[in-house]
Amino acid sequence: MSELSVNHLLGIKDLNSRDIQLIFETADHFKEVINRPIKKVPSLRDITIANLFFENSTRTKLSFELAEKRLSADVINFSASQSSVKKGETLIDTVNNILSMKVDMVVMRHPNPGACVFLSQHVNASIINAGDGAHEHPTQALLDSYSIRERLGKVQGKNVVIVGDILHSRVALSNIFALQLQGANVMVCGPKTLLPKYIDKLGVKVETNLKKALEWCDVANMLRVQNERMDMTYFPSTREYTQQYGVNRALLNSLDKEITIMHPGPINRGVEITSDVADSKQAIILEQVQNGVAIRMAVIYLLASKIKH
Amino acid sequence: MSQKLLLNAKEINIILHRLACQLIEKHNDFSNTVLIGIQPRGKFLANRLAQILKSEYHIKHIQLGLLDITFFRDDFRRGEKPLEANTTEINFLVEDKNIVFIDDVLYTGRSIRAALTAIQSFGRPNEIELLTLIDRRFSRHLPIQPDYRGRQVDAINKEKVKVNWLEHGGEDAVYLVNN
Numbered sequence: 001m002s003e004l005s006v007n008h009l010l011g012i013k014d015l016n017s018r019d020i021q022l023i024f025e026t027a028d029h030f031k032e033v034i035n036r037p038i039k040k041v042p043s044l045r046d047i048t049i050a051n052l053f054f055e056n057s058t059r060t061k062l063s064f065e066l067a068e069k070r071l072s073a074d075v076i077n078f079s080a081s082q083s084s085v086k087k088g089e090t091l092i093d094t095v096n097n098i099l100s101m102k103v104d105m106v107v108m109r110h111p112n113p114g115a116c117v118f119l120s121q122h123v124n125a126s127i128i129n130a131g132d133g134a135h136e137h138p139t140q141a142l143l144d145s146y147s148i149r150e151r152l153g154k155v156q157g158k159n160v161v162i163v164g165d166i167l168h169s170r171v172a173l174s175n176i177f178a179l180q181l182q183g184a185n186v187m188v189c190g191p192k193t194l195l196p197k198y199i200d201k202l203g204v205k206v207e208t209n210l211k212k213a214l215e216w217c218d219v220a221n222m223l224r225v226q227n228e229r230m231d232m233t234y235f236p237s238t239r240e241y242t243q244q245y246g247v248n249r250a251l252l253n254s255l256d257k258e259i260t261i262m263h264p265g266p267i268n269r270g271v272e273i274t275s276d277v278a279d280s281k282q283a284i285i286l287e288q289v290q291n292g293v294a295i296r297m298a299v300i301y302l303l304a305s306k307i308k309h
Numbered sequence: 310m311s312q313k314l315l316l317n318a319k320e321i322n323i324i325l326h327r328l329a330c331q332l333i334e335k336h337n338d339f340s341n342t343v344l345i346g347i348q349p350r351g352k353f354l355a356n357r358l359a360q361i362l363k364s365e366y367h368i369k370h371i372q373l374g375l376l377d378i379t380f381f382r383d384d385f386r387r388g389e390k391p392l393e394a395n396t397t398e399i400n401f402l403v404e405d406k407n408i409v410f411i412d413d414v415l416y417t418g419r420s421i422r423a424a425l426t427a428i429q430s431f432g433r434p435n436e437i438e439l440l441t442l443i444d445r446r447f448s449r450h451l452p453i454q455p456d457y458r459g460r461q462v463d464a465i466n467k468e469k470v471k472v473n474w475l476e477h478g479g480e481d482a483v484y485l486v487n488n
Contacts, residue, residue, distance in 0.1 A: 002393050029395075036431065038431075041380035041381060041427075043382075301380075302391075304386065305392070309386045
């Protein structure tokens with residue numbers, strides 16, 4: 001049976017390794033499709049998808065919208081800044097109003113962790129989590145693993161370090177779950193103030209020295225420092241953060257192997273990663289973006305196939 | 310379940326050679342013709358025909374592609390089983406080419422309808438023909454007929470035509486299966 005075990009994609013935590021395998025195999029086919037002269041298939045022509053973004057996004061929103069359009073779905077977009085949310089409407093009311101216009105699937109980004117789970121329990125539509133607070137960002141983790149699989153052949157047995165602001169990162173949490181499901185070894189690295197307490201209970205290695213972390217890993221996933229989520233000072237200055245946790249050419253050259261560099265974007269050039277590294281062949285940042293469309297097509301296609309006609 | 314042998318290996322071989330000759334009659338040296346096997350089952354027939362054309366009729370240049378129609382089917386979300394995709398391998402543009410679609414069994418015609426849409430992603434062909442080993446006539450849902458057919462079969466709807474290939478199923482044979 002090639003079917004997902006879930007009806008919504010709320011987080012990687014709900015998936016099993018067969019689901020991930022199926023998503024990757026389906027994404028392989030869609031990657032071929034989006035490299036054709038005509039990049040569109042008609043599968044979802046009778047499906048309507050609402051993109052609800054209660055928080056800013058460029059890449060993820062564009063990527064989802066493109067994936068939906070490549071599958072021929074009808075798309076409606078919504079962003080909180082221009083909506084009745086400001087007038088005091090509740091989340092369920094907002095979504096139910098949208099669903100009463102016959103929408104089959106909802107892609108949602110929300111600043112509150114668990115907003116998608118809550119929604120999935122109260123509305124009758126397939127929900128895809130496009131990031132909920134500092135909780136999960138499942139499609140990002142899937143495309144990260146997919147990009148590792150593409151570059152290194154497989155994910156199993158690889159050493160992956162996630163560097164930076166782990167505390168405020170939904171990408172980190174989803175990545176940890178996804179990588180562990182596929183049998184990779186995961187390490188987190190960053191200043192102690194940006195590492196969540198008890199993160200080691202998830203079975204990840206914890207390191208505060210970037211050089212040691214890079215020596216251990218095959219892949220380094222560099223995260224952005226999320227200044228907008230910081231309610232206090234977590235490190236003395238950006239300059240000091242860069243000195244301790246920024247990846248630059250000299251540091252990479254000092255390693256005895258060539259590691260793969262990833263970044264979920266948006267990049268703060270010169271902070272967590274220097275321009276020459278970000279633009280080098282070692283970095284697969286733009287591949288990640290391209291794979292993002294294929295992965296999202298796969299997720300939408302597989303979830304849509306569970307919506308009964 | 311009972312099954313009746315419709316074609317044995319020898320008969321299939323004769324039919325494949327006849328189909329190859331009919332293709333040559335129309336397409337000469339295949340300089341502007343491409344063969345497209347419809348995934349998943351048309352692949353074997355397409356490979357076999359290309360091999361016969363090359364080795365026995367000395368056609369040097371044959372372009373062969375495989376087309377997956379999963380994302381173009383009209384029964385998405387309508388069946389019990391989820392649709393499983395296969396690979397598409399078309400490493401050329403079909404703009405202004407003469408295409409021969411190749412599939413093992415022509416039944417309702419819906420696969421071919423999907424293939425006609427799917428191939429548009431690779432350009433605007435000059436002409437499209439259809440070659441099929443088994444033509445189950447009287448069971449079409451759409452106005453689609455083959456240009457080259459191996460054998461016509463009259464089967465009632467609950468019967469199934471099963472095509473085995475040496476490379477997939479262990480023998481060359483066509484059976485009529487009654488469930």
